Amino acid sequence: MTETTSLPAETHNPASGTIALVTGANSGIGLETARQLLDRGVTVWMGARDAEKGRLAADALGAGARFVRIDVADPASIDAAAEQVGDLGILVNNAGVNPGGEDIAATSLEQLRLAYETNVFGLIGVTQAFLPSLQRSAHPRIVNVSSGTGSLAWNSGPNPQFDWDRVKGGGLAYRTSKTAVNAVTLLTAQALGERFKVNALAPGLRATNLIPGMAVGGDPAEAAAGAVRLALLPDDGPTGALWSWDGTRAPW
Ligand code: NAP
Secondary structure, eight states: OOOOOOOOOSSOOOOTTEEHHHHHHHHEEEEEEEHHHHTTTEEEEEEEEEHHHHHHHHHHHHHHHHHEOOOOOOHHHHHHHHHOOOOOOOOEOOOOOOOOSSSSGHHHHHHHHOOOOIIIIIIIHHHHHHHHHHSSSSSSSSEEEGGGGOOOHHHTTTTTSSSSHHHOOOOOOHHHHHHHHHHHHHHHHHHOOHHHHEEEEESSSBBBSSSOOOOOOOOOHHHHHHHHHTTTTOOOOOOOOOTTTTEEOOOO
């Protein structure tokens, strides 16, 4: 896998006719990623589990945006979406939940199951369903929207990314689900080889709906720019790594 420590500043121009799917594209980082891919001339399937929210979002972004219903926690809806979408060059696995809970003593199995069902099994299920289409693509790209809070290196001690003393040991369900996403990203990249570019994104803290009532953080568009950079990597770009939203390498 790659030794590179920063991404090329310039994204490559997508070939005409490039088609992307962004899951959870009706809000937050997913919506902004869809918007920026459209600006780059990519046709974007905007995945949403709620048809009304998804249609509204696709209508708002206009030409080139298409809505597809996809609940990543529902295998039947994933299969139906794969059938509807057909050809695909870029998969952005963005849909995610933070079901709350705190440390090991204050997290229910239900919260853990919800986090893993959506963030991990959902991501794997979508990737598997779209793999045949991606394999037919000339420049297949997979971007897994992970989190720096899932980095075992950053979770192991004080670091500049987050207030480790305050959060250490907490957020068991969400953070370990993102650690699993990181591991799945690495092994997927290894299995698919250098023709694919499979990378994970640490988007930084963003003001979105992820934690209802707690919309703190920076502009989701900035995180989306990081996702787009990974989605439009050139053929000699890196695969099998975790990247911060600003294009610098993050430790697993
Ligand atoms: P958001 O605005 O809440 O977006 C999450 C999206 O995922 C929504 O569209 C949501 O749909 C969708 N979703 C949830 N469960 C789903 C399911 N079962 N099937 C399909 N879609 C589903 O929050 P966000 O911050 O943009 O989150 C996007 C990604 O960034 C997530 O993977 C999150 O873990 C990651 N992330 C965010 C931050 C941050 O600070 N915001 C930091 C690190 C990582 P509904 O609208 O129907 O709920």
